[in-house]
Amino acid sequence: MQVSKRLVALGAATAILISACGGSSATTAPSAAAWKACVAFDTGGLGDKGFNDLAKKGLDAAGTAGYATAYSEAKGSTDYAANIQRLLDQKCQTIIAVGFNQQKSVQDAAIANPKVDFGLIDATWDSSGADGKTGTSDDVKQAANFTGLDFQIDQAAMLAGYLSAGWSKTGKMGTYGGQQFPGVTRFMDGYYAGIAYYNKENGTKVQLLGWDAVKQTGTFVNGDNPWNDSAKGESLAGGFVDQGADVLGPVAGSTGNGSIKFMLSKNLWAIGVDTDQAVSLSQYAGAILTSAQKVIDAAVLDTIKANASGQAGGGNYVGTLTNGGVALAPFHNFDSQVPQKLKDGIKALQGKLVDGSVKVADYLK
Numbered sequence: 258m259q260v261s262k263r264l265v266a267l268g269a270a271t272a273i274l275i276s277a278c279g280g281s282s283a284t285t286a287p288s289a290a291a292w293k294a295c296v297a298f299d300t301g302g303l304g305d306k307g308f309n310d311l312a313k314k315g316l317d318a319a320g321t322a323g324y325a326t327a328y329s330e331a332k333g334s335t336d337y338a339a340n341i342q343r344l345l346d347q348k349c350q351t352i353i354a355v356g357f358n359q360q361k362s363v364q365d366a367a368i369a370n371p372k373v374d375f376g377l378i379d380a381t382w383d384s385s386g387a388d389g390k391t392g393t394s395d396d397v398k399q400a401a402n403f404t405g406l407d408f409q410i411d412q413a414a415m416l417a418g419y420l421s422a423g424w425s426k427t428g429k430m431g432t433y434g435g436q437q438f439p440g441v442t443r444f445m446d447g448y449y450a451g452i453a454y455y456n457k458e459n460g461t462k463v464q465l466l467g468w469d470a471v472k473q474t475g476t477f478v479n480g481d482n483p484w485n486d487s488a489k490g491e492s493l494a495g496g497f498v499d500q501g502a503d504v505l506g507p508v509a510g511s512t513g514n515g516s517i518k519f520m521l522s523k524n525l526w527a528i529g530v531d532t533d534q535a536v537s538l539s540q541y542a543g544a545i546l547t548s549a550q551k552v553i554d555a556a557v558l559d560t561i562k563a564n565a566s567g568q569a570g571g572g573n574y575v576g577t578l579t580n581g582g583v584a585l586a587p588f589h590n591f592d593s594q595v596p597q598k599l600k601d602g603i604k605a606l607q608g609k610l611v612d613g614s615v616k617v618a619d620y621l622k
Contacts, residue, residue: 307534350564352376375403377404379406404571407574409577415610416610417448417548421463430463433475
């Protein structure tokens, strides 16, 4: 079943960015060759087969289109501000940072450098001031040169949760995150909602281990290396399997890749994240039922194009099932094994999420 529509997302993202962003960094749009686009990658780094690699794919596409490019990689959270400054020193005109954890560094840089355009993947502007609350006197207005690149990934993950509930032989799916912030927990909320919806529609009692969406509590790697510890991912997967889970949806970068490897070794199944991991982790494709995708590469390229054409920011792009910014990946090796009734249920649920008759939030209670 082919649900991903990357080319549709590419055009949709451009339209939304241009309509949403109000600021202008140039009165005349420069040629691509006159614009330098840069990305500050998060910890986990290039080669994660997911989040960072997708942003790099978007940057590479910008390079192919004629833009000058550069990038920096963070080894730890203390690198964020310095990496952004390094890109500023290289005269980057668009700087897109990867990951919620870079929010403060990006916002500080956007305020301090109003002639440079900034973007942030997986978050929008945090307007809360020193008191940590919005709607108070110290709120920080979104900078006109900032674009948030956010993804309603809980919609695609709800489809994956529905699939997992219908596929599981034990009636248990597991999930865990690298750290607890919205870009991670939306996946987990989606799995929870998809299972809850499946149970309601089919009179079943499939369980999600590792995340309670009502209490917003669950299992997270945390520590100094949450995104790039494959051995930890294998260990966590073993724990979920011991509890009876036969499908696992890790949301933890390369740490999650270790979990997928483990599930394959046990002839069990996994749900990929961010990209179509049956393709990016083809050696583990025998375990990957599908992936809940963020079309990050298209959003990165379109932000660069929007900036270069004079749209500096001031608004946000939010990827949804409707605009193609999030998607459920094909079933690849498992397509012939997924029952038609289950496929039909996923298609019907997607239609209801698109038309708004079903909302993820309705199944997080």
